[in-house]
Amino acid sequence: xxxxxxxxxxxxxxxxxxxxxxxxxxxxxxxxxxxxxxxxxxxxxxxxxxxxxxxxxxxxxxxxxxxxxxxxxxxxxxxxxxxxxxxxxxxxxxxxxxx
Numbered sequence: 001x002x003x004x005x006x007x008x009x010x011x012x013x014x015x016x017x018x019x020x021x022x023x024x025x026x027x028x029x030x031x032x033x034x035x036x037x038x039x040x041x042x043x044x045x046x047x048x049x050x051x052x053x054x055x056x057x058x059x060x061x062x063x064x065x066x067x068x069x070x071x072x073x074x075x076x077x078x079x080x081x082x083x084x085x086x087x088x089x090x091x092x093x094x095x096x097x098x099x
Contacts, residue, residue: 055083 029037038044060079066072 056080059083059086 028040032040056079060083064072064075066075
């Protein structure tokens with residue numbers, strides 16, 4: 001899927017300065033390459049955390065039912081244990097074979 005600019009979009013008339021956030025992010029990525037940049041910046045860890053939250057919200061639900069803090073903590077712990085158990089059940093048991 002390709003995203004096209006809106007009708008009102010125009011070209012930038014002023015050059016992008018070297019101190020902007022995007023330039024500071026892209027320059028190191030171009031120097032070391034995408035994979036090395038992902039390792040250095042912690043990008044993969046961030047993606048794993050976001051994926052975990054997505055799984056939690058899609059399986060358990062978006063909101064918490066409990067009202068006080070202790071009950072909410074318990075609710076989240078039960079949800080995490082349930083997700084971990086479902087992941088364990090879906091993971092095949094692997095073992096080394098002798099050649």
